[in-house]
Amino acid sequence: MERRAVYRNKVLPWLLIGPQLILVLVFFYWPTSQALYWAFTLEQPWGGGNAWAGFDNFLYIFRDNRYWATVLRSAFYALAATGLSMLVALTLASFVDRALKGTKLFQSVFIWPYAIAAPAAGVAFRFIFSPEAGLIGGINTIWPGIWDPATNAAHALAMVIICHAWLGIGYNFVFFLAALQMIPKSLSEAGAMDGARPFQRMMDLQLPLIAPTAFFLLIMNIISSFTDSFGLIDTMTEGGPIGQTEVMVYKIYIDGFKGLDYSGAAAQSIILMLLVISLTFVQFKWVERRVHYN
Template identity: 55%
Template structure:
């Protein structure tokens, strides 16, 4: 394989510069501003700021309501990741077997990926509405069994299902691609040796899917912490009794509604550090079980 060499360095710089500018403008500059605001008392309407040091971080780490939002976020992340990955894997296995109508299922499973999170939230808000949606029929049979407006774990289950549904299409694409990259000769040889469908899945397909599992795991956990605002905002507004007040939604409430920009910036920094730590743990300990060949 021949490498490309640039006789003039300015050509390489011109190709790299646009990407570097985008990263700087949309990542490094906002991050540096958030860190600066978290260390100062930022005025809501401008007018300068005073140095605060670690005051906002100490205040947050001693606040029981903030720790509640951390616990709620961890529950949401675990629920959406397990449910989204599990259902996507099952659907990908069915499509990979090329059962009747698998082409239509394959196309249909990809479409939900194009739906925005607020639209998903509105749809599931109607579906799980205890008086007007699908769950209203359940409440007619078992009176009051479902009420996410007053019951916290009902509301959490509702946003977990909506968040998992949002990720299923994305996970499905990668699981199906991973399954179809497995040489068919391995599957056929195992079938000729008398291995059943479940045995082939356990001994051949799942071990060879570990790189895909690892990639999707990292993406899903990161997404659950950073891209859940639209679902919570349209479905529960963080309620009832802060049962669904995820970290990313609390940042919005404190910063935009409470106009406490410094506290919201400190929460953003903590959220960023938490996501980095979770990603580090996954690469440090889980990747050991991944086999790339």
């Protein structure tokens, strides 16, 4: 027989969930409602309220070639940062998933990058990749001009991608290590007795078994790349050179707060929100149903 907890005081449950409800309403539903209002209206010149614009703001965005370039750049940024971060994290997790002396120390050290704030990491990596004073400066003295993120768009985008991937390594490492430690050691030992090398055991035995974790991290990292890249780009490149490192979330800031196009920025934020919702739907409704443990 199922037993359910019952509150005798009808007011107490609302008092307990009240702070959470207020936070959700103030920081999610209210901004979302305001974004919807601005996305479907257009501010009158010199004030005077907003006029209903329907889907005109969205049509204007979809006809803008610069916006589609930003979408493609954001997709490349998300896939590159996600792939690099997950690959490095899986490699590190595979190395420390062993009962050897010193592995506990490395297991804790590899998590530290996740505790660093994105703007702080952006400032550090901007110095590291500085062509004049950073570590790359020594290479530029040998081959002048080989690295210049201030004028080369590819260099600037690569710099931001590397920093974003580095920040996500700790998060991915924790999940990959936990997944690897859940695999029975007898399977890896049996593969080793059959002559399989460590890389072959990883590809044929371990990786299929941790596929659910890998798919989960794939979606979460892509979402993070689309939504959490503002701090890095603002501190490292400010969208430059000539807007070549602008991603979707940063373009919303540029158009809304610098270009004062509140309606266009609101429409872009709605598109980004729908993209994140779609990725979340894929994670819970599509990916998990197609992951098998056979």
